[in-house]
Amino acid sequence: MVGVALAIGLGVAVPALDEALGGDTPFTFVFGGGPSAARDVLAAIAGSLVSVTGLTFSLTVVALQLGSSQYSPRLLQTFTRDRVVQVTLAQLVLTFVYALTVLRTVRTQDDESGTSAFVPRLSVTLAYLLTLGSVVALLLFLGHLARSLRVETMLRDVHDEAMSTFDEEVGSGPARPVPALPTGPPSALPARSSGFVVHVDEARIVAAATRCDAVVVLVPRIGDGVVAGVPVAHTWLPDGADAGQLQEALDAGVELDFERHADRDLGYGLRTTVDVVSRALSSGINDPTTAVHGLGHVSALLGDLAHRSLGPASYTDDGGRLRLVVPQWSYADLLEVALEEPVQYAEGSPAVLRRLAALLREVAWRAPAGVADEALRHWWGRLEVVAARTSDLPAAVVEQWRTDLEDALAEHWAPR
Structure with a gap:
């Protein structure tokens, strides 16, 4: 989508620059043909890029199928987030949309209407350069794809992603101790929907627990599955306190998805x-x-x-009182x-x-x-x-x- 937006912007701005220059450009390497030649070049670029983009999408789908069936369906997340794949597809789509956008500005001379011929020479030259860039991007993509389909590369990518998660989520040192919880039986708060826990907004839940003067202990870890109606947290509330605020904070603060993510799991x-x-x-x-x-x-x-410092993570309010415990692996x-x-x-x-x-x-x-x-x-x-x-x-x-x-x-x- 960024490539499409950029292509449309360039396809409007560069022909406007061509028209402002009136054909007098300070460069000697710009396109020198007439309106028919310009149309032929832009049409050839647009037509060829459609085929190449379809081929690239097909190769990507084949790679996804091979990775899923041969190794693990969970490897698809790593592959679809691959920046080389994304940038290559953006480059191809950008060039195609740019060629189409510039093509509409080419005019031939019409004596009856008094319209003069217009050839956006800089625009056609830029289309040619973008096409060369697309060819280079395709070659690099094919080499990258061949390397990406090797199981060694996939395992290395998963390893690097896991290490990044470790660094962000847990520091080094001994395991964190289990905090002392209030006495008495807690109240169970159910989940309103089903899915895997992918994120916890600790600040939101702590704020709600502080307003209710409560202590909340989540049941699932990040990465665990949750079923609607099953307790997602236990809470200790003062007598007569309303648990509605806590329930709303948990519904919004415990983010669920249909699949696990590597970000915090x-x-x-x-x-x-x-x-x-x-x-x-x-x-x-x-x-x-x-x-x-x-x-x-x-x-x-x-x-x-x-x-690493494994064990439950504890969160307190501004006064240092325990408000939230998030279990950890x-x-x-x-x-x-x-x-x-x-x-x-x-x-x-x-x-x-x-x-x-x-x-x-x-x-x-x-x-x-x-x-x-x-x-x-x-x-x-x-x-x-x-x-x-x-x-x-x-x-x-x-x-x-x-x-x-x-x-x-x-x-x-x-x-x-």
Whole structure:
């Protein structure tokens, strides 16, 4: 839409400049043909750009289909936000609309009406330059598309997006403590609609809770699904207080959507990467190499999260009184998202089992003491059961994996 608006503006302004100059331009490289030649050039540009734009849209749709069916439907968000795709389509549409807009200004001489011929030479020259730019944009787009369809590129993009979310949402340091809540039974406030929580307007809810002298604890985390009629929050209100203001603030402050977003959802990047791993381990694709590569990204993300300030976020009013608690993903929950499906589907694939054992060892080494010891031992037990059912793995190898994990938990990394 920006390209269309810019094209119309240029298509009106540049011919007006041509007419003001009266054909006397200080440049020697401008278009030198007559009205018929100008029309032919602009018509050729407009016609060819329609075909190229259709081709580009078709290639984009094919890329979306391949990414969705081969890897994960959640990768479509990353691809549709790709600036190279957006700028290429804008360049092609801009050139097409500009050529059409300038075409209407070309006039031939008419003796009966007294109309003189007009050839917008600068405008036609600019159309030619925009066409050259479109050709370059198309070539760059084809190369970018070929790189974007590689699973390594998709996993890298998801990894970078997840790290950006981590940096914006949680800082480094120990996990945040659970705040002390008021005593007594809370009141439940239901959700008015269904969807995934994608954003929470903490300031709006805190302001409403302050006016009601209430404390609000949200039930879902950002990224969790909510069903209409099910409690979305618990609140402690003074006797006789009206919960209508809080309900209205929650309806407006807890933003729901039909799909999860990566902007504030800590678990989304892990979920997308694990989807790629699980799809690679399916019988229809059977690509353990992609699964191993994806688990490398999972290990890196989990290792970074181990040093983050996870736990519920507390918000207070101007007087320092607790007003709102927003739950956050715990490290145990994130480990479950990352490992549940890969461990389940890894049976019969020694390479994937070996990478999962290495992942547990790497996370144990990177996580501060006591943060994930119990959870890692739990997942090692699950992995050991699956490894025992894989006949290609000697028992001594599996026992060595256990030793490596315990050494990493004890902050010792044995050389090989």
